[in-house]
Amino acid sequence: MFDHTHGLSGHRILTGDRPTGPLHIGHLAGTLAGRVQLQVRNRQTILIADLQALTDNAGNPAKVSSNVLELALDYLAAGIDPAQTTIALQSGIPELAELSTLYMNLVPVSRLLRNPTIKSEIEARGFGDSLPAGFLCYPVSQAADITAFCADLVPAGADQAPLVELSNEIAMRINRMAGEEVLPRAELLQSHAPRLPGIDGRRKMSKSAGNAIMLSDEPDDIRRKVFAMYTDHGHLRVSDPGKVEGNVVFAMLDAFDLEPEAVADLKERYRAGGLGDMVLKRRAEAVLQDLLAPIRARRKMLASEAGEIRKILEAGTAAARETVQPQHSRVRRAFGLA
Template sequence: MTTLDPRPVILTGDRTTGPLHIGHYAGSLRNRLALQDSHRQFLLLADTQALTDNAHDPAKVRRNVLEVAMDYLAVGIDPAKSTICLQSHLPALAELSMLYLNFVTVARLERNPTIKDEIRQRGFGRDIPAGFLCYPAAQAADITGFRATVVPVGEDQAPLIEQTNEIVRRINAVAGQSILPEAQALIPEAGRLPGIDGRAKMSKSGGNAIALNASPDEIAAAVRAMFTDPGHLRVSDPGCVEGNVVFTYLDAFDPDRAEVEALKARYRVGGLGDTVIKRRLEGILQAMIAPIRARRAALAKDLGYVLSVVREGTERARERTEETKAQVIEALGLFRL
């Protein structure tokens, strides 16, 4: 049996499709650091989920498992406080997914706003990988497998938590008891950062992200290239703050809120050049990323340690998820040998 721990349980994680970037840091990693003392936290290296739209390139998914794990450790995730685990090595999650698919319809999966939007973005049409369509059930298995009650997600992912709770309520109703807890979405205040080009989504593959291990030159080049206000041609011109990526990033990372608001006011009336605000942002990002980059470089020289963290965390996670699976099977009254 797992050790009793009264703290609320958090499940979070990332698809292993590439190293993480500052958008991940603003949107989730900072929250994870803040919560790892007050909560029992599981961080899932979601390699199985990554295959739902990367099955043509499993090598990409495999090689990024330790990349993401290194990012976790480099930003300060403590494996003594947070459990880092590998999704594909937790068979109970796959078994729960199969069970849960009997408690949801294809029509309901297709109506999920998050899934509908991502199908459109990827241009699947009707050629939707079945694993992708069934992802809400798989995520429900991930969340309930750890018996998580708190799930940090972006606002666009909230419908997935709603669907998880629908499945939980159906299973509890059939079982005649509250065998599974419902989960609450924890939506970060910062929200999703746009890419440096002003596009809605920051993406390593899209070339509009700043990696957590970016070099000083890469950071400087990225800030220079940032989208500001195309109508702000001269320093004396009034500028638009809304949609200006530099100010969006200052809102996310600059600790001096009063100074940021003062800069916004000057920019709006004219008299403040893009070079000034970009220089300020670059200094903040350089200072933030430098220690992360250094820790990550050290970890890259000791991959045996990184692998041991993932192995040990996966063992702990396997114990917990197997317990949950056994409880669900028992509660549903399935045949036991």
């Protein structure tokens, strides 16, 4: 399922998430499972981007602060090992904020507005004239994160490619200012897993849309959500030919079923007619129950040790701050600052 991470070693990897809610299986299929593999032979940092989350949640900061621990729990439950991966809190590394401020002097507003990812996110949120300056500039903040850790690989979806491109533009500008290579270029490590649709089949999986299966969901919740999944509205009888494309159940099987040949056979039978939706849903439920049971169990165990989780975050943030300080100093010198 996650072959794009195999064989990679010796890289400096930066990745992360905004703490606006717990993670769901779409995150697992997209990058989280890959991060678990990447941590073995690479130097990986996962940044809990609480400052970035405030760019469109400043009116409800409790939503951000209350989810920091939830996000850390999801990471650890999914297999992120703090002995191999540094988990850090963005707001605990003030050097990142200063780098963001310095980089903003290098990026015209017109460049930010041309960014297709930013344009689509602004439209989706309906900001209009009330667009927060922080939201418009968050790609600059991401560039500060990437360059501060000298990351050469950034695991993310295809929509993040323009943000990595901007980071590289800034790095090259800093290098020209310094007259030497201060900051390396980064590459996007794109997951081959398609973005999982929500159980309603109408949009991507999202907690806010109420169409997601969370990593922490109980067995009854998983069962209920699987049996509510959209399949094919034209598949009225078992004997009717069914469509695989757009069928959420098949999307789940493609992402998580460990027997791809069996899934291919189910697709052939479904297209031909004679295979009922309930057969597919029972298989998908079994797959997801097996996938999430150990994650849920680890999460419950870790949740009873909140103090230890906070210690992991504190230690990771302190280690991350030590990592970025040399780059921070070099960038300051490039700007003529002591």
